[in-house]
Amino acid sequence: MIRKLLTVLFLALVMQTSFAQDFEPTDYFSKDFHAQRREALRKIMPDSSVMVVFAYPTRTFSNDVDYLYHQNPDLYYFSGYKEPDAVLFIFKESQKDDKGNAYKELFFVQKRSPQQESWTGRRLGVEGVKEKLGIPMVFNGNDFKDYAINLAKFKNIIYSMPPSMAPSKTESPLLAGLVNSFVKKANISLDNLSDVSTARRLYNKLTGQLREIKTPEELVMLRKAVEISCHAHSEVMKAANTNMSELEIQGIQEFVHKKYGAEEVGYGSIVGAGENGCILHYETNTKTKVGNSLVLMDVGAEYHGYSADVTRTIPANGKFTESEKQIYQIVYDAQEAAFKTLKDGSTFSAASNAANEVISEGLLKLGIIKDKKDYRKYYTHGLSHHIGLDVHDRSSSGTLLANMVITIEPGIYIPANSDCDKKWWSIGVRIEDDVLITKDGYENLSIFAPRSIADIEKKMAGKSAFNDLVLPSLKSGK
Numbered sequence: 001m002i003r004k005l006l007t008v009l010f011l012a013l014v015m016q017t018s019f020a021q022d023f024e025p026t027d028y029f030s031k032d033f034h035a036q037r038r039e040a041l042r043k044i045m046p047d048s049s050v051m052v053v054f055a056y057p058t059r060t061f062s063n064d065v066d067y068l069y070h071q072n073p074d075l076y077y078f079s080g081y082k083e084p085d086a087v088l089f090i091f092k093e094s095q096k097d098d099k100g101n102a103y104k105e106l107f108f109v110q111k112r113s114p115q116q117e118s119w120t121g122r123r124l125g126v127e128g129v130k131e132k133l134g135i136p137m138v139f140n141g142n143d144f145k146d147y148a149i150n151l152a153k154f155k156n157i158i159y160s161m162p163p164s165m166a167p168s169k170t171e172s173p174l175l176a177g178l179v180n181s182f183v184k185k186a187n188i189s190l191d192n193l194s195d196v197s198t199a200r201r202l203y204n205k206l207t208g209q210l211r212e213i214k215t216p217e218e219l220v221m222l223r224k225a226v227e228i229s230c231h232a233h234s235e236v237m238k239a240a241n242t243n244m245s246e247l248e249i250q251g252i253q254e255f256v257h258k259k260y261g262a263e264e265v266g267y268g269s270i271v272g273a274g275e276n277g278c279i280l281h282y283e284t285n286t287k288t289k290v291g292n293s294l295v296l297m298d299v300g301a302e303y304h305g306y307s308a309d310v311t312r313t314i315p316a317n318g319k320f321t322e323s324e325k326q327i328y329q330i331v332y333d334a335q336e337a338a339f340k341t342l343k344d345g346s347t348f349s350a351a352s353n354a355a356n357e358v359i360s361e362g363l364l365k366l367g368i369i370k371d372k373k374d375y376r377k378y379y380t381h382g383l384s385h386h387i388g389l390d391v392h393d394r395s396s397s398g399t400l401l402a403n404m405v406i407t408i409e410p411g412i413y414i415p416a417n418s419d420c421d422k423k424w425w426s427i428g429v430r431i432e433d434d435v436l437i438t439k440d441g442y443e444n445l446s447i448f449a450p451r452s453i454a455d456i457e458k459k460m461a462g463k464s465a466f467n468d469l470v471l472p473s474l475k476s477g478k
């Protein structure tokens with residue numbers, strides 16, 4: 001009897017556990033990761049300082065529909081919290097509340113509400129944050145107003161206002177309330193722009209110093225985001241044909257991301273055919289037929305907050321023309337030249353100079369420019385940036401150190417009517433890889449997507465399951 005009862009209890013426990021786990025993936029960072037990040041921050045904070053990290057505001061998509069919520073990467077980094085309407089205080093020195101309890105952090109979070117949660121989703125609430133995120137001093141956001149703390153006593157109040165300053169009272173009323181209470185308790189004025197920017201400079205310096213060096217846990221996430229993005233690019237190479245639309249290609253890319261569990265894209269997916277490939281941040285992807293042209297795809301998955309940034313440029317019909325090959329090869333060689341400079345202690349500018357030299361020399365040889373220094377007409381952006389929780393991740397200097405992850409992304413863009421032979425017009429090529437800086441060199445994390453002309457053409461000759469996807473033609477609106 002007792003055995004039977006125990007079995008029933010055991011089964012109930014197992015079912016409850018697996019039920020709870022079904023709600024979300026189990027490979028998020030542990031609470032220890034976030035606690036270690038807060039400790040690392042405390043070590044580099046100045047004496048008598050408090051760091052203030054706000055959640056991002058929610059954003060209106062249309063009327064009563066919001067964009068999918070995205071947390072402030074700093075708040076996620078230091079806490080693991082993914083919900084809106086919150087503020088985290090991290091203190092350099094241990095503090096005491098009026099009951100004599102010592103604390104090093106204070107966290108005000110979204111209040112639980114069964115009624116609201118049945119509409120907009122589950123919330124951790126105070127108890128959930130204590131248990132799951134391991135931060136002991138947690139309160140409901142609306143208790144911050146009356147919480148007894150004098151922030152003005154600190155020598156350094158380090159904060160950065162949520163984007164597009166002073167969140168609107170109609171769009172994000174709870175966050176606006178938290179900001180107001182903070183301003184009062186810290187006795188600061190957001191109108192004093194020099195104070196605000198001094199605080200933000202220190203905020204960026206400290207968070208940049210931490211976030212630019214990736215921990216082993218973060219590298220797991222980044223490797224995953226990058227590999228997923230590469231498989232998406234490879235799938236498109238196999239599936240692509242000249243009748244596809246830019247949107248359809250974007251759809252295949254993002255389907256593959258989601259198939260692997262990547263929740264989001266790290267930035268608006270760029271799929272530009274021909275002339276559209278010459279628009280650097282083209283994201284409307286409106287061309288209904290890519291045709292016999294190059295398709296530039298700058299598409300990166302975001303996995304548990306970490307964003308890849310990978311670009312491949314492919315001929316929609318599977319074969320590069322001679323002119324396309326010549327431009328592509330210059331960009332490829334520029335990338336290789338930049339790779340060779342990379343190692344612990346090298347600089348962004350050394351990598352850029354190496355790529356610039358190859359591009360200017362190449363364009364000159366083809367007669368596209370008459371003077372080497374005119375290469376900037378056709379290569380208008382920078383070579384490299386950090387990636388991480390932001391696709392353009394924070395950094396603190398131009399020096400590259402082991403365990404940084406950066407992009408190397410040279411490009412050549414020759415819009416129609418450019419001052420060169422017509423045969424080059426509407427060719428836009430960018431190749432972008434994500435590399436980990438190591439002690440002696442680098443590791444290319446995005447090797448999973450073909451880069452060379454030969455490898456791309458070979459991949460494109462393969463078949464994709466999307467080739468067999470047949471949907472009914474639309475009956476409406478004919």
Ligand SMILES: [Mn+2]
Nearest residue numbers: 309407409432
């Ligand atoms: Mn990039």
